[in-house]
Amino acid sequence: MSKVTVFGAGAWGSTMAQVLSDAGNDVLLWGRSQQVIDEINSSHTNTKYLGSHVLPSAIAATTDLSSAFEFTDIYVLAIPAQQLRTTLQEWKGNFSSDCTIVSTLKGIEISSQMRMTEVIVDVLGPHKIAIITGPNLADELVLRQPAGAVSAAPTLELAEFVRDVFRTPYYRVYTSIDVMGCELAGAIKSVIALAVGISIGMGFGENTQAMLITRGLNEVARLCAAHGSDPLSAAGLAGMGDLVASCGSPLSRNRTFGEVLGRSGSMAKAREQVAKTVEGVASAQAVVEIAHRVGVEVPVIEAVAEIVSEQLSPADALQKLMEITTKGENFIR
Amino acid sequence: MSKVTVFGAGAWGSTMAQVLSDAGNDVLLWGRSQQVIDEINSSHTNTKYLGSHVLPSAIAATTDLSSAFEFTDIYVLAIPAQQLRTTLQEWKGNFSSDCTIVSTLKGIEISSQMRMTEVIVDVLGPHKIAIITGPNLADELVLRQPAGAVSAAPTLELAEFVRDVFRTPYYRVYTSIDVMGCELAGAIKSVIALAVGISIGMGFGENTQAMLITRGLNEVARLCAAHGSDPLSAAGLAGMGDLVASCGSPLSRNRTFGEVLGRSGSMAKAREQVAKTVEGVASAQAVVEIAHRVGVEVPVIEAVAEIVSEQLSPADALQKLMEITTKGENFIR
Structure with missing residues (x-):
């Protein structure tokens, strides 16, 4: 005790x-x-x-x-x-x-x-x-x-x-x-949860959400590895676990904000409906910069940053994501 | 073409x-x-x-x-x-x-x-x-x-x-x-989805589901590694992705069967409500044997096997799971 x-x-x-x-x-x-x-x-x-x-x-x-x-x-x-x-x-x-x-x-x-x-x-x-x-x-x-x-x-x-x-x-x-990996995974999950919320707002189902969750966590893992922390922390409770819980909860602010944004395409409307700070909105650009500092490509996270900064509509951001060439699936190599 | x-x-x-x-x-x-x-x-x-x-x-x-x-x-x-x-x-x-x-x-x-x-x-x-x-x-x-x-x-x-x-x-x-890893992950996900369904039926929320998903996939990864395949396949679309989609879909038979089972504690009632083959029920024991063949402990999968073979009630199986000593979180080491 x-x-x-x-x-x-x-x-x-x-x-x-x-x-x-x-x-x-x-x-x-x-x-x-x-x-x-x-x-x-x-x-x-x-x-x-x-x-x-x-x-x-x-x-x-x-x-x-x-x-x-x-x-x-x-x-x-x-x-x-x-x-x-x-x-x-x-x-x-x-x-x-x-x-x-x-x-x-x-x-x-x-x-x-x-x-x-x-x-x-x-x-x-x-x-x-x-x-x-x-x-x-x-x-x-x-x-x-x-x-x-x-x-x-x-x-x-x-x-x-x-x-x-x-x-x-x-x-x-x-x-x-692995303090760094667990903290990075726990912080970045809010950006991915926002992406998942946006896809729900756009009318998509479990397949699209699962793709964003899995490929989003792949980005977290590569970002962790590039910083010298354990990419597997992203696949653990701090990363995958926390993200799955956030995406599943109708109470999650990141998901709720994303849903309104995906449905309306409007940041103003989303801000109206979710008055409090939405961590994923606040940190998307910071995470992109953290990734680019170590030369890691993070297309899902970048898409969110471009949507919340109103450079791209949710529909255009998704189309851009889908056009990226697919390669080997591997997590870190 | x-x-x-x-x-x-x-x-x-x-x-x-x-x-x-x-x-x-x-x-x-x-x-x-x-x-x-x-x-x-x-x-x-x-x-x-x-x-x-x-x-x-x-x-x-x-x-x-x-x-x-x-x-x-x-x-x-x-x-x-x-x-x-x-x-x-x-x-x-x-x-x-x-x-x-x-x-x-x-x-x-x-x-x-x-x-x-x-x-x-x-x-x-x-x-x-x-x-x-x-x-x-x-x-x-x-x-x-x-x-x-x-x-x-x-x-x-x-x-x-x-x-x-x-x-x-x-x-x-x-x-x-990694054909083997992708196939193992895709097959075992039905057993984990059943565990998640059972927890929902018992009245538990996102935290419990996220723990079962994450620790369940950890078991899949260790099982893959012990067979010489890539443990990261479990963290990819074939494993995590497929599992998240199955757990999220109210149409998934594994999840639905698990929900009835978790709520009623009765295999007979669950069988009554979901008449078709439920892959997670059919394969739970086979997966336990595949894991034990290579000496890997798979407590979440074993819990499902013990529930569907009516050796343990869902409540007793969960309590047994929660009593296992926690160690390092690491995925494969």
Whole structure:
């Protein structure tokens, strides 16, 4: 049993806190909203984010940053990806040099094209940093439905430590030492999910979706390999698994935005219907640049970037994709 | 342009004939039913299998076996997998030694545990044999929705020849020289799709499905590697792609059967509701034996075999799966 602080009391942070509590840890949940935190402490609910779901009564919550840091030296980050840098800059003085930081964030920092753990190192300097990633939709995980995840860290020792902190009978945590591959796969999946949503909006079925998923992940794998990470991470829970879950969920913002875009051909209409940030839209161009930096062709991802920047209509982008010469199918060679 | 005979005038054979006609070939479609064949010749429809869909008028059809063989030396097989051996035994004298045989069949011959191309060689002896496989649901492909497929053959030359025969603007055909891996992946996907259906029937969502799909394909990859074929075929269109399409389609028999089984816990009820052959049910035990022959652990596939043989209830099988120790995620190492 460990003591763990989870930073972020939204749907995802609260769900991570429950997993960690179910795994036998002593959990403190930090959030900004006094109202949310008071409710968690008094009635063990978080109605704003989790409806009537009752969290384990052992989870304590606080808005006090110093208490949150003093509670333990194992910190789980569950804050919005694009706010990571500014948040860490504010909190910088609170991280001890030997603390363990677990990122549960998915995405690329748009301004710098950095992965989440790169941002952490950039702001805080070297630390023991791991990630938890995989097909983990909060609304299903909070119901304790069976799920798999990956604990990735630079050393197997740290990956196994984090696995042991998180695992419960319903949460199967595998280990990996390929942090970069797992983070790239988890970030890029949102762009592919957008492509799949667009194809659904255009009226296409399972064949087209399956082609985009498979060829999209092939691009992720080649991009990972070119960066020196393991292309097979793309075929694991962080890549294929997370993508399949995102594409299957009618709640996924990437898929929903893509559907409206594919149906209407209009970014304006899609933005109207999905008001929140859509990670795939925000990061498509950044991913294209990351790929081109290492000379990797990523036609599916490029098609999405061209659609969201309104250079091509969905129909023209698909036609362009279909005209590319097919070669050997191989994943990385 | 080539002359091609397609054997089998059901939904799948007729769809393949249309793809081949659209690709610019001169196509003859052979079928057993005089009524179906007459209708294709007179009104270019196959209402029994394809509703009101109108096939290209250039497709000719015949029930005459000699004419079907004499028409060309490129033969595309689209007959039921479990009838392949007896059918080929009947037809044996008609195959010339230098003909090209393209199998579009997916499955393992239950009695022998052989792959489809192994059965072909077993009955006919060595020939130029290739396969076409991938996420190609007939009802979508016949509408000319964009789809991807793999042409696999022992030599790249033959794989490219078959690719060129099949490809159209809406049918993207990649090449592979890993016939074994593509066939194994295409056959085993039905067992994993059954597992996914069972989890849906038990009330679980995208997280659980994504875990079963990803870890199931991990088993396929390890099984492929142990047989000396390319584990990455499992992550390609023949494996991941086909599985994702099967799991997404409410029409898939494996998924539907699994859903009833997961909901009721009863094989009898599932058999009542899905009267036709369910490939995943038929082949689960054969796949377990193929895996054990090379010493590979396949817990997801074993769980399905134990459920369909009524040794374990779906709930007990899932619990057993979740209790297995998690290790490194890696695909093949």
